[in-house]
Amino acid sequence: MPIPLAEVRGLVDAYPRTPVVGTVGSHSAIDIADGAATEGLPNLVLAQAGRDATYAQYFRTTRDHVGGRRRGCVDDVWTFPRFADIAAPPVQERLRGHGVLLVPNRALSSYLPLATIEEELRVPIVGSRALLRIEERTERENYYTLLERAEIPLPHAIASPEAIDRLAIVKLPHAVRRLERGFFTVASAREYRQKSEQLLARGTIAAEDLAKARIEEYVIGPVFNFNFFFSPLVPRSQGLELLGVDERRESNLDGLVRLPAAQQLELSESARIPEYTVVGHGTLTVRESILEEVFRLGEQFVDAARARYPPGILGPFCLQTCLDKDGRPTVFDVAARIGGGTNIHLGLGHPYGNALWRMPMSTGRRIALEIRHAVDSGRLKEILT
Ligand code: AMP
Numbered sequence: 001m002p003i004p005l006a007e008v009r010g011l012v013d014a015y016p017r018t019p020v021v022g023t024v025g026s027h028s029a030i031d032i033a034d035g036a037a038t039e040g041l042p043n044l045v046l047a048q049a050g051r052d053a054t055y056a057q058y059f060r061t062t063r064d065h066v067g068g069r070r071r072g073c074v075d076d077v078w079t080f081p082r083f084a085d086i087a088a089p090p091v092q093e094r095l096r097g098h099g100v101l102l103v104p105n106r107a108l109s110s111y112l113p114l115a116t117i118e119e120e121l122r123v124p125i126v127g128s129r130a131l132l133r134i135e136e137r138t139e140r141e142n143y144y145t146l147l148e149r150a151e152i153p154l155p156h157a158i159a160s161p162e163a164i165d166r167l168a169i170v171k172l173p174h175a176v177r178r179l180e181r182g183f184f185t186v187a188s189a190r191e192y193r194q195k196s197e198q199l200l201a202r203g204t205i206a207a208e209d210l211a212k213a214r215i216e217e218y219v220i221g222p223v224f225n226f227n228f229f230f231s232p233l234v235p236r237s238q239g240l241e242l243l244g245v246d247e248r249r250e251s252n253l254d255g256l257v258r259l260p261a262a263q264q265l266e267l268s269e270s271a272r273i274p275e276y277t278v279v280g281h282g283t284l285t286v287r288e289s290i291l292e293e294v295f296r297l298g299e300q301f302v303d304a305a306r307a308r309y310p311p312g313i314l315g316p317f318c319l320q321t322c323l324d325k326d327g328r329p330t331v332f333d334v335a336a337r338i339g340g341g342t343n344i345h346l347g348l349g350h351p352y353g354n355a356l357w358r359m360p361m362s363t364g365r366r367i368a369l370e371i372r373h374a375v376d377s378g379r380l381k382e383i384l385t
Helices: 005-014 029-038 053-058 083-087 089-097 106-111 114-119 129-135 143-149 189-202 207-212 253-257 261-266 288-308 351-357 363-376
Strands: 020-024 043-048 069-071 076-080 100-102 168-171 184-186 214-217 223-230 240-252 276-284 315-323 329-335
Touching (some): 020 029, 020 106, 029 363, 043 083, 076 083, 076 089, 083 089, 083 114, 089 100, 106 129, 114 129, 129 143, 129 329, 143 288, 143 329, 184 189, 240 253, 240 351, 240 363, 288 315, 288 329, 315 363, 351 363
Parallel strands (some): 020 100, 043 076
Antiparallel strands (some): 168 214, 223 240, 240 276, 315 329
């Protein structure tokens, strides 16, 4: 049973006036801590031993003798043997005792079981707890079903390997690095058999994942990840903001496309198969005439999410798109939380976020600003689930 909304919102009745912005130490934690620091909110990173130096050492806040921030943005770090320990009841109690609001990122939903987040994690989440599950492609209801409800263009689904009649992408997890992708592209049933056999033999993919894989049309066009923010604290017409756009660097796909064709052909056959492990991000803006369509998709997504998973999107979300030859976006993935590429603008702000807010507005800062607005207007519960 999911934790009732009223119960989780009621937890903040015992919180101090200034809450602590907490997040799991990976993915986008620096952006979240930096944003909190800029807005004058204390922050906490929940780290795993052996992966904590970024936060506990390199970005750690140091203060001068009167308590002013001298450098760094991570105010406090709690380190656990495993990320999953965050959900242990004594840790939850400690988090509540410190007045922590958790900002969900992909590290939270990857390292804690979703059922634990939904049913056991009695710490308020700034964002949409129930929407974290839609990212799981193997769920009966997922982001694809929500995009369909929202009437947002998505890649055409291909029912079975035998039905592959165009360039397609097969989506399944990596066999060993479970949080990474074992995606591959194929253009026919024959190529599907050949490539899947190669990847199975190489240990990149596993047969049980392949049986459940989604096969969809490969959309040819550049990737634009649109980082939006939705605020329930303002009139609906002002609720949706586009903060910025990022793109990914994926190994070894990006390495392969940097090779001239002649050198690509000199690679062994298996080395020519790209992998899609995200290793970094770049920043983009979009041709201005495309923006109207991008906002339309954002609005449709917000409305559909609110109708299907009330209270819907609260805060940041990301629509990952390919733009086709006519500049039309097709959404191939969704993050109903802070996206993975927002660090590109920490400290500097996102181009569109800056244009809107008239000051450097990163996603992390926008989240902290929302918390401050909510606290100042006595409406904190409205942004929590
Ligand atoms: P995802 O795991 O959904 O974020 O996708 C990882 C990468 O796969 C993306 O950054 C794209 O490069 C690529 N991709 C995923 N779906 C499609 C698609 N339908 N068409 C083209 N590229 C895709």
